[in-house]
Amino acid sequence: MIRLVCPRRFCGTVAVALGVLLFVYAQADAQTDPLASWNDGPAKQAVLAFVKATTEQASPTFVPPGDRIATFDQDGTLWVEHPLYAQAMFALDRVRALAPKHPEWRNKQPFKAVLTGNRETMAKFSEADWEVIVGATHAGMTTEQFLGIVKEWLATAQHPRFKRPYTELVYQPMLEVMGYLRANGFKTYIVTGGGQEFVRVYSQQVYGVPPEQVVGSSLLTKYEFKDGKPLLMRLPKVFFIDDHAGKAVGINLFIGKRPYAAFGNSGGDEEMLQWAMAGAGTRLEMLVLHDDAEREYAYGPAQGLPDTKVGSFSQALYDVAKLNGWVVVSMKKDWKKIFQFE
Amino acid sequence: MIRLVCPRRFCGTVAVALGVLLFVYAQADAQTDPLASWNDGPAKQAVLAFVKATTEQASPTFVPPGDRIATFDQDGTLWVEHPLYAQAMFALDRVRALAPKHPEWRNKQPFKAVLTGNRETMAKFSEADWEVIVGATHAGMTTEQFLGIVKEWLATAQHPRFKRPYTELVYQPMLEVMGYLRANGFKTYIVTGGGQEFVRVYSQQVYGVPPEQVVGSSLLTKYEFKDGKPLLMRLPKVFFIDDHAGKAVGINLFIGKRPYAAFGNSGGDEEMLQWAMAGAGTRLEMLVLHDDAEREYAYGPAQGLPDTKVGSFSQALYDVAKLNGWVVVSMKKDWKKIFQFE
Numbered sequence: 001m002i003r004l005v006c007p008r009r010f011c012g013t014v015a016v017a018l019g020v021l022l023f024v025y026a027q028a029d030a031q032t033d034p035l036a037s038w039n040d041g042p043a044k045q046a047v048l049a050f051v052k053a054t055t056e057q058a059s060p061t062f063v064p065p066g067d068r069i070a071t072f073d074q075d076g077t078l079w080v081e082h083p084l085y086a087q088a089m090f091a092l093d094r095v096r097a098l099a100p101k102h103p104e105w106r107n108k109q110p111f112k113a114v115l116t117g118n119r120e121t122m123a124k125f126s127e128a129d130w131e132v133i134v135g136a137t138h139a140g141m142t143t144e145q146f147l148g149i150v151k152e153w154l155a156t157a158q159h160p161r162f163k164r165p166y167t168e169l170v171y172q173p174m175l176e177v178m179g180y181l182r183a184n185g186f187k188t189y190i191v192t193g194g195g196q197e198f199v200r201v202y203s204q205q206v207y208g209v210p211p212e213q214v215v216g217s218s219l220l221t222k223y224e225f226k227d228g229k230p231l232l233m234r235l236p237k238v239f240f241i242d243d244h245a246g247k248a249v250g251i252n253l254f255i256g257k258r259p260y261a262a263f264g265n266s267g268g269d270e271e272m273l274q275w276a277m278a279g280a281g282t283r284l285e286m287l288v289l290h291d292d293a294e295r296e297y298a299y300g301p302a303q304g305l306p307d308t309k310v311g312s313f314s315q316a317l318y319d320v321a322k323l324n325g326w327v328v329v330s331m332k333k334d335w336k337k338i339f340q341f342e
Numbered sequence: 343m344i345r346l347v348c349p350r351r352f353c354g355t356v357a358v359a360l361g362v363l364l365f366v367y368a369q370a371d372a373q374t375d376p377l378a379s380w381n382d383g384p385a386k387q388a389v390l391a392f393v394k395a396t397t398e399q400a401s402p403t404f405v406p407p408g409d410r411i412a413t414f415d416q417d418g419t420l421w422v423e424h425p426l427y428a429q430a431m432f433a434l435d436r437v438r439a440l441a442p443k444h445p446e447w448r449n450k451q452p453f454k455a456v457l458t459g460n461r462e463t464m465a466k467f468s469e470a471d472w473e474v475i476v477g478a479t480h481a482g483m484t485t486e487q488f489l490g491i492v493k494e495w496l497a498t499a500q501h502p503r504f505k506r507p508y509t510e511l512v513y514q515p516m517l518e519v520m521g522y523l524r525a526n527g528f529k530t531y532i533v534t535g536g537g538q539e540f541v542r543v544y545s546q547q548v549y550g551v552p553p554e555q556v557v558g559s560s561l562l563t564k565y566e567f568k569d570g571k572p573l574l575m576r577l578p579k580v581f582f583i584d585d586h587a588g589k590a591v592g593i594n595l596f597i598g599k600r601p602y603a604a605f606g607n608s609g610g611d612e613e614m615l616q617w618a619m620a621g622a623g624t625r626l627e628m629l630v631l632h633d634d635a636e637r638e639y640a641y642g643p644a645q646g647l648p649d650t651k652v653g654s655f656s657q658a659l660y661d662v663a664k665l666n667g668w669v670v671v672s673m674k675k676d677w678k679k680i681f682q683f684e
Binding site: 229 | 485539542563565572590591594595598613616
């Protein structure tokens with residue numbers, strides 16, 4: 001055993017000095033680790049190796065800065081999507097807020113189920129039901145009015161389990177990946193099945209992603225010139241669905257460059273990852289597996305997790321991931337910390 | 343009269359030194375004038391005043407860098423659009439190139455007119471005729487194949503009057519405005535009625551505008567998974583028309599921010615300029631008037647210029663410009679130089 005020998009009167013000083021040194025060392029380590037919330041393992045190593053392979057001048061797969069594009073799904077990849085997508089929560093809150101002006105909703109589905117809190121019926125809502133709800137809550141106003149309503153909602157709404165604003169329920173490890181990629185010259189895009197204009201309200205503040213780097217689903221808008229002023233009216237008609245194949249189409253439409261890195265968590269992201277992978281050079285595809293019921297949620301049939309309607313990670317997707325060498329991120333094993341507030 | 347008195351043997355040296363000084367001064371002036379190809383006048387002053395008002399910290403209408411958006415129409419605003427838009431020239435060349443595979447085109451309009459060089463009929467082509475031509479020449483291939491075909495065409499095609507590649511027929515004064523705005527933190531976008539994917543092929547090289555900052559018209563694309571690889575097939579069906587009201591819609595859709603400066607040259611740009619102007623703070627709206635038949639072209643009924651089908655600048659648009667304080671740029675009076683090669 002090695003003992004630290006010191007004259008008694010200096011022992012305390014030495015101990016304090018050692019403590020300070022250790023603290024400084026730990027701080028420096030935290031500061032130099034761009035992925036501090038990730039446990040060391042294949043997922044973290046894959047991100048580090050990808051950045052090395054694409055940004056080091058000497059690398060045979062070096063990518064010029066202008067081509068460094070990374071795309072991220074939002075719901076379930078960057079923030080919590082359970083028990084329901086935040087935007088669906090917004091839509092339901094809007095139905096309740098608008099109900100006094102629509103007495104006819106009391107006896108009309110899908111509104112009736114929302115207004116009476118009939119969870120069983122709501123759980124069975126079809127795509128068509130949701131379209132009716134979106135049409136009634138997201139349209140019939142100008143783009144500016146819509147942004148104002150979303151802003152107001154985000155400031156007051158709380159997640160039913162975490163009792164916090166939705167904008168705090170972002171995954172700290174993913175924010176670190178976004179920041180690390182940006183620090184290495186990548187342009188980070190959100191490519192979401194959710195509403196483009198909805199996400200644009202908070203994308204800069206929450207993710208550091210400016211509105212022009214949010215690709216999402218959208219309603220048709222109509223230019224009108226009223227009282228000498230132009231307006232864009234949101235119509236209750238779908239213009240573009242940025243999900244599944246729509247994600248590859250949307251990336252080509254809005255960015256016109258193929259991503260070198262793509263991040264998702266469900267079947268809706270498969271085509272985006274396929275699209276990224278089909279490019280030359282080193283590419284990175286990652287899928288977040290929700291397997292941490294304690295700290296967040298555990299769902300999706302992959303690896304025998306409970307099946308849910310929202311953000312399903314099927315066994316088939318898991319098999320495609322394995323086959324293609326896509327990195328599956330286990331929230332439980334790979335993430336030291338899930339939320340910043342922990 | 344002031345005479346430079348010098349001992350005879352030094353006179354030569356002094357003259358050379360003075361010459362060098364004058365040369366250095368002129369160089370420095372050219373280097374410090376970001377709009378060197380503009381004659382001094384209200385148009386040039388408007389650009390300088392706008393940048394001052396939006397970027398100087400002390401200005402009451404200072405705009406944070408992230409919000410500095412400038413949008414530019416392309417045809418007739420950034421490059422030559424006469425006698426026909428470059429992309430229309432491309433389409434006609436493609437009809438001729440593809441004709442051997444389509445013997446039926448010989449007796450079928452609108453192809454017949456193109457193949458027989460019937461200018462009279464071609465001049466009367468309707469929107470529907472052009473849609474048929476675009477469908478036959480811009481679709482039925484993957485996005486990557488299309489980019490390759492455009493690239494090849496641009497490398498060989500020449501403008502009928504200037505006998506130069508189209509990509510050399512860009513307006514030097516407008517390149518200077520784009521560069522000056524970018525040097526002052528503005529993100530420059532092309533917002534064109536032309537094809538988004540067409541313009542993206544050369545936007546970076548010609549304008550310094552990356553593909554993701556090109557907003558344009560587009561065809562529908564379809565994701566397909568063939569032989570283990572994803573493809574995007576271009577379908578002969580219009581997805582989005584980025585012209586007139588479509589320019590305001592497209593700006594909101596693709597950028598999600600209102601431009602502080604907008605540049606156009608025809609009725610198709612009016613809504614874009616209205617949209618920019620409706621924002622708060624200092625905004626700049628400019629319209630290029632083609633009034634220089636000698637160095638470029640003179641057309642559009644504004645100010646009694648000859649009327650043409652392509653890129654018309656109507657008297658009504660001129661009146662709207664005057665009413666709203668939009669700056670009308672006279673190519674003849676405001677531009678010292680039109681092309682870089684002059």
